[in-house]
Amino acid sequence: MGKEYNMQEIIKAIEEASIKIKHLIETGDTGKSEQENSTGDTQLKLDIASDEIIEDIFKTIPSIKAIVSEEQESIVPLNEDGEYLIAYDPLDGSSLVDVNLSVGSIYGIYKNEFNAQNIIASVYVVFGPRVEMVVTTDDVKMYRLLNGKFEFIQNLELQEKGKLNAPGSTQNCWAPFHKQLIDDIFNDGYRLRYSGGMVPDLHQILLKGGGLFSYPGTTDRPKGKLRQLFEVFPFALTYEKANGGAVDGFKRALEVETTHIHDTTPCFFGSKTEINRVLEVYAKNV
Numbered sequence: 001m002g003k004e005y006n007m008q009e010i011i012k013a014i015e016e017a018s019i020k021i022k023h024l025i026e027t028g029d030t031g032k033s034e035q036e037n038s039t040g041d042t043q044l045k046l047d048i049a050s051d052e053i054i055e056d057i058f059k060t061i062p063s064i065k066a067i068v069s070e071e072q073e074s075i076v077p078l079n080e081d082g083e084y085l086i087a088y089d090p091l092d093g094s095s096l097v098d099v100n101l102s103v104g105s106i107y108g109i110y111k112n113e114f115n116a117q118n119i120i121a122s123v124y125v126v127f128g129p130r131v132e133m134v135v136t137t138d139d140v141k142m143y144r145l146l147n148g149k150f151e152f153i154q155n156l157e158l159q160e161k162g163k164l165n166a167p168g169s170t171q172n173c174w175a176p177f178h179k180q181l182i183d184d185i186f187n188d189g190y191r192l193r194y195s196g197g198m199v200p201d202l203h204q205i206l207l208k209g210g211g212l213f214s215y216p217g218t219t220d221r222p223k224g225k226l227r228q229l230f231e232v233f234p235f236a237l238t239y240e241k242a243n244g245g246a247v248d249g250f251k252r253a254l255e256v257e258t259t260h261i262h263d264t265t266p267c268f269f270g271s272k273t274e275i276n277r278v279l280e281v282y283a284k285n286v
C-alpha cells in the first residue's frame with residue numbers, strides 16, 4: 001500500500017467523521033459538560049462527543065501512529081508502525097452552535113514529531129448551511145458534501161491583495177500599534193468580517209479573494225489564544241499553499257517552535273499584501 005493510499009484513507013476517515021459530526025451538530029445537546037480541557041475552557045457536550053467520533057474512527061486506521069486532540073490532555077499512541085501523527089480540534093467554535101452560526105473541525109497531519117517543521121498536510125471542515133472540506137497537500141482543494149458524498153468543487157487560491165478584515169481578540173487588550181494597524185486597514189476600505197469561528201472566518205477570506213485574519217498577542221494573553229498544533233499550523237499550511245501567508249507578527253507561523261502540545265501563538269493569516277503589511281508594522285514595534 002502506497003503513501004498516497006494511506007493519505008486517502010485518512011481523508012476518507014475524516015469524511016466519515018464529518019458526516020457523523022454534522023448529525024451531532026444538528027441534533028445534539030448544546031449544553032456544558034462538567035469537564036474542562038487543558039486550556040481551562042469548560043467543554044461542551046458537543047466538544048466531547050465530536051472528539052469521541054473522531055478518535056473512534058482514527059483508531060481503526062493502521063497508518064496513524066498517534067493522535068492528539070485539543071480536547072485531551074496528552075498524545076494517544078495508536079500504531080507503533082504507523083506513519084502519520086494527527087492533531088485535531090474536533091469542533092472549533094462550538095459555543096456558536098446554540099446561536100446557529102457556522103463551526104468547523106481542523107486536522108493537522110504531521111510526520112515524526114508534532115511541530116511546524118513536520119506538518120505535511122491539513123484538512124478543515126466547515127459546518128454551515130453547507131458542509132465543505134478543504135484539503136491542503138501541495139495545493140488546496142475544496143469539496144462539498146452532496147447527497148452523502150464529498151464531491152470536488154474547485155482549487156482555492158488567494159489574490160495578492162484582498163478586501164476583508166477579521167480582527168480577533170479583545171480590543172482593549174491590544175497594543176497601541178496593533179490597534180493602529182487595524183484602524184489603518186479599515187481606513188483603506190477593508191470590510192469587517194468576523195464571526196468568532198476561525199474556520200468559517202478563514203474560509204470566507206480564502207473564497208472571497210483575500211484579506212487579513214488576526215489573533216494577536218494581547219495584554220491578557222501575550223501568546224494569543226489559538227493553539228499551534230490544532231489551529232495555527234494547519235491553517236498556516238493552507239494559506240501558504242493558497243499563495244498567501246501566515247505569520248506570528250515577525251516570522252512565518254510555520255517557523256514557530258513548539259515546546260508543549262497545547263502551546264498557543266499570536267497569528268495572522270492573509271493574502272501576501274496584508275501579511276507584508278503586518279510584518280512591516282510589527283518589525284518597527286518590537
Ligand code: AHM
Binds near residue numbers: 091093196197199225
Ligand atoms: P475554541 O477552540 O475554544 O472554540 O476557540 C477558538 C475560537 C476561534 O474559532 C476564534 O477565531 C476565536 O476562538 C474567537 O475568539 P475571540 O472571541 O476571543 O475573538
Ligand code: MG
Binds near residue numbers: 093231
Ligand atoms: Mg479551537
